[in-house]
Amino acid sequence: MEKTLILLKPDAIQRRLLGKIIARFEEKGFQIVGMKMMLIPESMARKHYASHEGKDFFEPLVRYTTSSPVVVIVVKGKNAIEIVRKMMGATFGSKAEAGTIRGDYAVSNRFNLIHGSDSPSSAEKEITTFFTKEELLDYQPIDFSWVYDISEGDVV
Ligand code: UDP
Ligand code: MG
Numbered sequence: 001m002e003k004t005l006i007l008l009k010p011d012a013i014q015r016r017l018l019g020k021i022i023a024r025f026e027e028k029g030f031q032i033v034g035m036k037m038m039l040i041p042e043s044m045a046r047k048h049y050a051s052h053e054g055k056d057f058f059e060p061l062v063r064y065t066t067s068s069p070v071v072v073i074v075v076k077g078k079n080a081i082e083i084v085r086k087m088m089g090a091t092f093g094s095k096a097e098a099g100t101i102r103g104d105y106a107v108s109n110r111f112n113l114i115h116g117s118d119s120p121s122s123a124e125k126e127i128t129t130f131f132t133k134e135e136l137l138d139y140q141p142i143d144f145s146w147v148y149d150i151s152e153g154d155v156v
Contacts, residue, residue: 007116012071029148084117105143
């Protein structure tokens with residue numbers, strides 16, 4: 001089981017798309033193990049996007065991310081990191097495939113609604129940036145044995 005960090009960026013809240021986006025992850029079969037609403041402090045946005053420091057879109061990206069509240073979510077599931085990235089679609093709303101979150105709801109190449117961790121190491125870093133251990137909840141999802149086939153012992 002893998003955990004990954006999802007940020008529903010300011011435009012997702014302002015455009016009243018939270019419910020629709022969160023529903024996609026619930027319906028896919030992921031378990032939500034952490035969720036909160038916050039205004040990201042500038043220092044945290046700079047840290048979160050540190051790999052983009054120096055690029056021409058870095059400062060506008062920091063302004064965008066800190067401009068209005070976000071919803072931060074941790075979901076758990078098998079191969080969650082890769083699957084969430086697939087569900088988000090390509091970075092640019094203008095290029096994202098129909099059927100993905102960005103492809104269905106975004107046209108902008110910056111205001112693209114959602115962030116998802118892109119590797120196990122960034123997921124671990126990002127989850128600890130946004131959540132304390134106590135804020136991540138361990139509970140048994142009652143449909144687990146219908147979301148996955150666990151009848152042979154493995155999670156398939
Ligand atoms: N971004 C931008 N201009 C660009 C590329 C990216 O404004 O040319 C923004 C966009 O909001 C994107 C974020 O910077 O989601 C981080 O970029 P990254 O390449 O990591 O894309 P992501 O991982 O979000 O798909
Ligand atoms: Mg990225």
